[in-house]
């Protein structure tokens with residue numbers, strides 16, 4: 001049985017889902033395919049993607065977090081947001097990886113053993129992969145369709161979303177979703193991020209957003225909804241809780257939306273206030 005559960009969305013769009021709760025996307029064009037993210041690196045994502053694409057694959061990361069990029073070492077070249085390049089150099093990704101595995105293992109104890117005994121799992125983030133930065137407005141031509149990269153710093157400094165006009169879909173990684181981590185840059189005001197989302201929401205011709213931690217597409221109208229939601233966020237009365245990749249305890253503000261269900265944002269107290 002394959003490690004990845006594959007799901008097809010039509011228009012040449014596929015998801016490779018991992019049971020640990022993350023998906024990588026494959027967009028198949030006429031000449032080439034684009035793989036957005038490489039997952040935890042536990043499965044042979046290069047083989048799984050090739051089997052579907054049957055053509056050369058360009059690899060990008062929506063952002064450099066371990067659950068999106070630990071499979072990078074299976075590829076020769078990976079494009080990442082310029083703002084995340086630093087993470088590959090000073091061991092930041094490696095320590096995030098260890099922290100995330102520790103956190104995930106507290107919910108799923110066998111995970112620590114799986115990681116320890118699986119030879120395929122990268123023990124280190126150092127690899128032969130060549131990295132190149134994606135610039136704002138970069139267009140990736142797959143033949144018959146062009147995927148545009150849009151910088152969306154916030155979840156990480158180098159987060160990028162990808163626009164696929166052919167499928168009327170935005171591939172958002174973790175830069176738009178129903179439960180966003182926005183505490184990674186504690187100087188980022190939620191209102192600034194809401195402005196970035198407002199700009200994205202103004203784009204015409206999109207109907208869906210695919211995010212990395214759910215198999216279900218969100219309606220494109222969610223972008224505007226979430227921008228407004230961020231402006232309503234306040235520090236809740238209940239105690240903040242520990243989160244992976246955070247220095248101290250993180251607040252969670254949430255609302256129940258009739259259209260989108262439970263919606264939340266994780267942030268440090270102070271980010272909700274204007275400077």
Ligand SMILES: [Zn+2]
Pocket residue numbers: 063065155174
């Ligand atoms: Zn992330």
